[in-house]
Amino acid sequence: MKTELVHIGTIGKPHGVRGLVHLHPYVENPKDLEDFGELVDDRGERWTIVWQNSKVAALYDGQKKRVEDRTAVEKLTNRKLFVPRELLPEPEEDEFYFSDLIGLQAKIKRADQSEAVFGTVHIVHDYGAGVSLEIKRDQGENALIPFTKLCVPEIDIKSGWLLVNPPNEVEVRPSNVKDQS
Known part of the structure; x- marks a missing residue:
């Protein structure tokens, strides 16, 4: 059975020159993106994030290596981030994924x-x-x-x-x- 993935965020533009990114979460609590652990993007690459402030995060690749420069982050702009559906809570009545x-x-x-x-x-x-x-x-x-x-x-x-x-x-x-x- 194929694992259903849910789009929970998008990597935005770089923030500064040290590899930080603006991250656009599509969940009620943005901290959840960090708490989910490993996320997968729309190209199958795996990422973890660490929030630096309410809208800016550091990205770590599948080998836990931090993306450290602006040029590398620019190549990731607009990548969609997904999490397996089973990690998400069931929606309340009149709420939908x-x-x-x-x-x-x-x-x-x-x-x-x-x-x-x-x-x-x-x-x-x-x-x-x-x-x-x-x-x-x-x-x-x-x-x-x-x-x-x-x-x-x-x-x-x-x-x-x-x-x-x-x-x-x-x-x-x-x-x-x-x-x-």
């Missing part, structure tokens, strides 16, 4: 209250202003749905589906109409 949402069937309710397949959750986006789900559709373009209680009112991870209420599309003015203001 993004990896649990990927692959869920997205259903939509029709006017007559019957359900239809809308697509499949393909990607979970989080750029800091709110989470959105990218739904892969069989026909047409993928749909981007805000991950809010209004747009995603029901989720059943165990049964493998979620219900979506896509927001009405914003009307776009034709490009040949000039603004009168």
Whole structure:
């Protein structure tokens, strides 16, 4: 059985010239990244971290050798860090790991209250202003749905589906109409 990995952080830009990095944790308590011990990146390389302050860390490779210069750290920028799922606690009710949402069937309710397949959750986006789900559709373009209680009112991870209420599309003015203001 393949071990499921969960994305818990990303290596950011270098901090100074001595190999320190800005680290972007995706866990409630950033100290957890250090406490997990060995992390694996998106290229299969293993790392441990030691926080230097609330946003800056020292990196140690799989042989426990510290990355000590800015040039080496620059090559690691944007690497994603993962931990095996079994090391994470079970989420509370109405909490989800993004990896649990990927692959869920997205259903939509029709006017007559019957359900239809809308697509499949393909990607979970989080750029800091709110989470959105990218739904892969069989026909047409993928749909981007805000991950809010209004747009995603029901989720059943165990049964493998979620219900979506896509927001009405914003009307776009034709490009040949000039603004009168």
